Each structure stands twice: as structure tokens, then as C-alpha cells.
Amino acid sequence: MTTRILIAGFGGQGILFAGKFLANKGLLEGRQLSWLPSYGPEMRGGTANCSVVLSDDPVGSPIVDRPDVLIVMNLPSLDKYETAVVPGGAVFVDSALIERPVGRADVTAYYIPATRLAQQNGVPGLANMIMIGKVLRECGFTSFEGVEEALHSVVSAKHADLFDVNLKALRLGYEFE
Amino acid sequence: MDKKVLMKGNEAIAEAAIRAGCRHYFGYPITPQTELAAYMAKRMPKIGGVFLQAESEIAAINMVYGVASTGRRVMTSSSSPGVSLKQEGISYIAGSDLPCLIVNVQRGGPGLGGIQPSQSDYFQATKGGGHGDYHLIVVAPSSVQEMADLTSLAFDLSEKYRVPAMLLADGTIGQMMEPVVLSEPHDPVFTEKDWAVTGTKGQREHHIVNSLYLVPEELEKKNFERFERYQAIEDNEVRYERFMMDDADYCVVAFGIAARVSKNAVVEARKQGMKVGLIRPITLWPFPKQALAEAAKQVKGFLSVELSMGQMVEDVRLAVNCSRPVALCRRTGGMIMSPDEVLDALKKLAGGAES
Known part of the structure; x- marks a missing residue:
């Protein structure tokens, strides 16, 4: 099985970090994978996106132009990538930042007010990980089990104090109904 | 490790x-x-x-x-x-x-x-x-x-x-x-x-590193x-990878990221019943001329897939000595072709070669 994931939003929302977490989760599960960031003139406030491919077979192209799973954290990203999702795919929307619903009937849409949840629960700036928590819950390509180990891979020792809040954000998303 | x-x-x-x-x-x-x-x-x-x-x-x-x-x-x-x-x-x-x-x-x-x-x-x-x-x-x-x-x-x-x-x-x-x-x-x-x-530490003759040879006979000899x-x-020292080439009717030639995209296209083409393979040069110089010449005896045509206006395609044509059609699928300026674009180019090549 191959899952192609595209994560998109503003620079500064932790788009690349969220992708890195998924990549490390895949690595720990012994899967084949690739992680590819957009590296244009992005900066805080600009657009950023990140392609992650998790597969049981060697990964062909690391570029995700037809995602199975789309995670969007701003309106321009939903506008740009909504039509690219494969029929039957899943779209995860940060509904605190994107007011309109997904326009397609042939994909499953999940709405998580992640940015608001992050502020209300004392994990500001971690809406990205709330979104990922929900993805882990709804998509079968990887499980919640082992998230601590994957988090250790991406939260550097220098920022060890951020481990707990990241884990909390993942749980918030995972438990969000 | x-x-x-x-x-x-x-x-x-x-x-x-x-x-x-x-x-x-x-x-x-x-x-x-x-x-x-x-x-x-x-x-x-x-x-x-x-x-x-x-x-x-x-x-x-x-x-x-x-x-x-x-x-x-x-x-x-x-x-x-x-x-x-x-x-x-x-x-x-x-x-x-x-x-x-x-x-x-x-x-x-x-x-x-x-x-x-x-x-x-x-x-x-x-x-x-x-x-x-x-x-x-x-x-x-x-x-x-x-x-x-x-x-x-x-x-x-x-x-x-x-x-x-x-x-x-x-x-x-x-x-x-x-x-x-x-x-x-x-x-x-x-x-x-x-x-x-x-x-030299006074122990041996000087070694001389130099690229200046004013005597043409010497420079020619060098x-x-x-x-x-x-x-x-x-x-x-030629190195290359053959992917799904054993029974291929058409051969994609691509290196680097273009080869990764092309692999997706080859797999999809196979699903659709086209016998397509890929030869991926790992050394660009020396170029795998022999491997392509061998493939030319087997396949009906080649497709060079490149992120340029078409550069390696010239070496592919030389390698197969124009014995088979060599088509080009290209994007440039920082754009990357999708697997679908490679597949379309393959279908065009197959249609043209069979007609």
C-alpha cells in the first residue's frame, strides 16, 4: 500500500515539521518513505507545503501531485489543492482558519478547528500536530501507537521541553470528535 | 552499521x-x-x-x-x-x-x-x-x-x-x-x-602540478x-539501472528526479497493458551507450525524460544510432513533469511507432 500525503498552509504553521513527524513515524514502522518540502521563497506568512509518501514498496516519485490525504491549514491551500485529491481520498481542514466547506462529494472531509483548539488548550502554535492527531485517528496508514518515539526523533534535545506539548496536541487531535 | x-x-x-x-x-x-x-x-x-x-x-x-x-x-x-x-x-x-x-x-x-x-x-x-x-x-x-x-x-x-x-x-x-x-x-x-x-624534504625530485604546456607536441601527448x-x-566504470526492461517494447531513459517520476509512469503504463521499461543512467559520463544499443535491438522506441529543453536526448540518439525513434518528454525552468505527462508521451510514441 502507498499513501501520498500533502500538507499545506502558511509558513510558520509547522507544515514541514508535521511532515517530518509523519516521515519519522513511517521510518520507525519500517516503511519506505520520502519527505519533500517546498523550498521556494517561503517565510512566515507565505505559503508552504510538504509531500510525504509512505509505502510498503520503494517510493517512486517523491512529488505528491495527486494526494490520497490532503491536510490544509489555510484557504489558498484548499483552493489550490482540493481538485487534486484522488477520488475516495481524505481532506483535513483547519476549520478555525478556513470557513468554507470542501466542495467535492467524492472525498471524505474532516473539519477540525485546530488553531482554536491549540489556543484554548495551552498548546499555541501546535495546530499542526492537532491536525496530525486527527489524521492518525481517521486514516489507517499509520497508528497512534509509537507516537512518543517518533516525536523524540523530531523534537531535538535542545527543545526537549516542547515534547510534552507536542504529545498533548497530538492527543487533542486524536480524541477530537 | x-x-x-x-x-x-x-x-x-x-x-x-x-x-x-x-x-x-x-x-x-x-x-x-x-x-x-x-x-x-x-x-x-x-x-x-x-x-x-x-x-x-x-x-x-x-x-x-x-x-x-x-x-x-x-x-x-x-x-x-x-x-x-x-x-x-x-x-x-x-x-x-x-x-x-x-x-x-x-x-x-x-x-x-x-x-x-x-x-x-x-x-x-x-x-x-x-x-x-x-x-x-x-x-x-x-x-x-x-x-x-x-x-x-x-x-x-x-x-x-x-x-x-x-x-x-x-x-x-x-x-x-x-x-x-x-x-x-x-x-x-x-x-x-x-x-x-x-x-621533497630534500629526499626526492620535485613533483610538478601544472596545466601549462607551451610545446604543442608535449600538450598533445598529455x-x-x-x-x-x-x-x-x-x-x-559505466553504471546504470534497468527497470522492467526484460520484455519491454518501449524504453524510457531518465536520470535523477526525472527517473523517479518516470518509474511511476512505467508502473502505470504496465497496468494499462503497455510493455514499458526504464534505463536509468547512474553515470552520465561515461554514458551507458552499450546498454542503450542493446535495448535498441529489443524495443520499438525510446523516450528521453528530462528537466531541460532536451540535452541527454542527443546522447540517447547517438547511442542507438538513430535505429529507433527517440522522443522527448521535457519540462524546464524548475518545473517537473507529472507521471501522467510521461505516460501521455509514451502513448504518443507508441501510437506513432505502430502506425
Whole structure:
């Protein structure tokens, strides 16, 4: 099985970090994978996106132009990538930042007010990980089990104090109904 | 050590170079290869190596020339416009028969171009680039694992033949992360080289590193001698991958990121009943001419897939001696074709060849 994931939003929302977490989760599960960031003139406030491919077979192209799973954290990203999702795919929307619903009937849409949840629960700036928590819950390509180990891979020792809040954000998303 | 780690392609080159015994890095920053220099800046001082950010690309390549003269492993890295600046020095290094590694993580051109991935320095890398009769050994990784493995190989081949090597990557392979297994580090081995300028200590004749030969007979002799080594490289060092070629009716030819995209297209074509395979040159010079000539006896046509206006396609046509149609699927300027675009080009080729 191959899952192609595209994560998109503003620079500064932790788009690349969220992708890195998924990549490390895949690595720990012994899967084949690739992680590819957009590296244009992005900066805080600009657009950023990140392609992650998790597969049981060697990964062909690391570029995700037809995602199975789309995670969007701003309106321009939903506008740009909504039509690219494969029929039957899943779209995860940060509904605190994107007011309109997904326009397609042939994909499953999940709405998580992640940015608001992050502020209300004392994990500001971690809406990205709330979104990922929900993805882990709804998509079968990887499980919640082992998230601590994957988090250790991406939260550097220098920022060890951020481990707990990241884990909390993942749980918030995972438990969000 | 067989532990898989996640690394960016650029970082994998740097770590592999250190493990291959390189302790001298000279460069000048440019996107999209910056992580390589940054990695070297962090690591080299800790292991007694040299990281030096030069005042320009031209200075950096001449520092490489200097260290290479002493027989030590040395490298530089840049991206397309920066590699153009290095061409004079590269020609001098080639003319002086010195080993070194030059990394080009290509971006769109010509001119300053853009910062998105490209393969449009193929001609520059494989046909010379600087002035005079010379070649570089050119390797083209298409995964992060190969970024590491081919770095090591490039150092070895360069030293073996006394020919500078180039690792020709692109922005995508440089920026992406994949699991990679790094080889065991080996300490720099300074085997005494009978050409290196390391000081005579009054014990031996001078070694002279030089690319100036004012007597034409001498220069011609030098060039003939060098081309004998090039011939040995062409005979012994060609590397390529065959993918689903055994029963293929059509052959895609692609390297680097274009080969990754093409693999998706080949798999999809097979699902749709087309017998398609891929030959992926791993060395661009020496080019896998023989493998393509062999394939020409089997397939009805070739498709060269490139991130350029069409450069490698010329070598494919030469290799198959125009015995089969050779079509081109191209994107340029930092754009990358989708697997669907490759598939469409394949269908067009098949339709044309069968009619």
C-alpha cells in the first residue's frame, strides 16, 4: 500500500515539521518513505507545503501531485489543492482558519478547528500536530501507537521541553470528535 | 552499521564525503545546496577538518585545486550559476590530472534562473563545461541513498583515474529526506602518491602540478595520455539501472528526479497493458551507450525524460544510432513533469511507432 500525503498552509504553521513527524513515524514502522518540502521563497506568512509518501514498496516519485490525504491549514491551500485529491481520498481542514466547506462529494472531509483548539488548550502554535492527531485517528496508514518515539526523533534535545506539548496536541487531535 | 536514518539529500552527501575521508571543503553559499555547506561548517571543525567559506566560487574551486595537488580528498559544492563560475578552475584541475569532487545541485537556468530543480546543466557536466579537451566523471543520484553512495564512489573513481568527478544532482533530490544507510567511516588514508606536491624534504625530485604546456607536441601527448584513461573509464566504470526492461517494447531513459517520476509512469503504463521499461543512467559520463544499443535491438522506441529543453536526448540518439525513434518528454525552468505527462508521451510514441 502507498499513501501520498500533502500538507499545506502558511509558513510558520509547522507544515514541514508535521511532515517530518509523519516521515519519522513511517521510518520507525519500517516503511519506505520520502519527505519533500517546498523550498521556494517561503517565510512566515507565505505559503508552504510538504509531500510525504509512505509505502510498503520503494517510493517512486517523491512529488505528491495527486494526494490520497490532503491536510490544509489555510484557504489558498484548499483552493489550490482540493481538485487534486484522488477520488475516495481524505481532506483535513483547519476549520478555525478556513470557513468554507470542501466542495467535492467524492472525498471524505474532516473539519477540525485546530488553531482554536491549540489556543484554548495551552498548546499555541501546535495546530499542526492537532491536525496530525486527527489524521492518525481517521486514516489507517499509520497508528497512534509509537507516537512518543517518533516525536523524540523530531523534537531535538535542545527543545526537549516542547515534547510534552507536542504529545498533548497530538492527543487533542486524536480524541477530537 | 545498517541503521536507517532520515536525512536530506544534501546532508547525505556531506556525511558520506566525511566518511569517505574528505577533510577539506571549500564553498560559497547558494540555494538549493546550502544544507551541504551548513553540515560541513558544523562537522569539519569537530573532526580536525577544514570548512572554508571562500569569498567567491572562483576562489573556492582554486582552493580545491590547491588541496587536490597535495593528494588529499577535497570537495566543493554549488548550484548551477555557481558551477558556471567554477568552470575555469575545473578545466585547470582536469588539465593538471588531479582528483576532487564537485557537487552541482542543479537549479533552473540559464543566467541566475530560479531556485527550483533542473537538469539543464547536463551538457556542461558531460561535455566539458570549461575549455579544452577534457571530461569529468559524472554521477547522477536519484535517491538520498545514492547521494551518499555515489559521493563515496565519485571520490574513489576520481582518485583511481586522476580525473575530477562531478556529482550532478538537482534541487529535489537535494532537499528531500529519505531513509539512508551510511557506510562505515574510514579514516583518511594518505597513500603516498607519486605526483602529489607534499614537500621533497630534500629526499626526492620535485613533483610538478601544472596545466601549462607551451610545446604543442608535449600538450598533445598529455591529452592523448589522458584520453587513454578516459577510454579505460568508458570500458570499466559505466553504471546504470534497468527497470522492467526484460520484455519491454518501449524504453524510457531518465536520470535523477526525472527517473523517479518516470518509474511511476512505467508502473502505470504496465497496468494499462503497455510493455514499458526504464534505463536509468547512474553515470552520465561515461554514458551507458552499450546498454542503450542493446535495448535498441529489443524495443520499438525510446523516450528521453528530462528537466531541460532536451540535452541527454542527443546522447540517447547517438547511442542507438538513430535505429529507433527517440522522443522527448521535457519540462524546464524548475518545473517537473507529472507521471501522467510521461505516460501521455509514451502513448504518443507508441501510437506513432505502430502506425
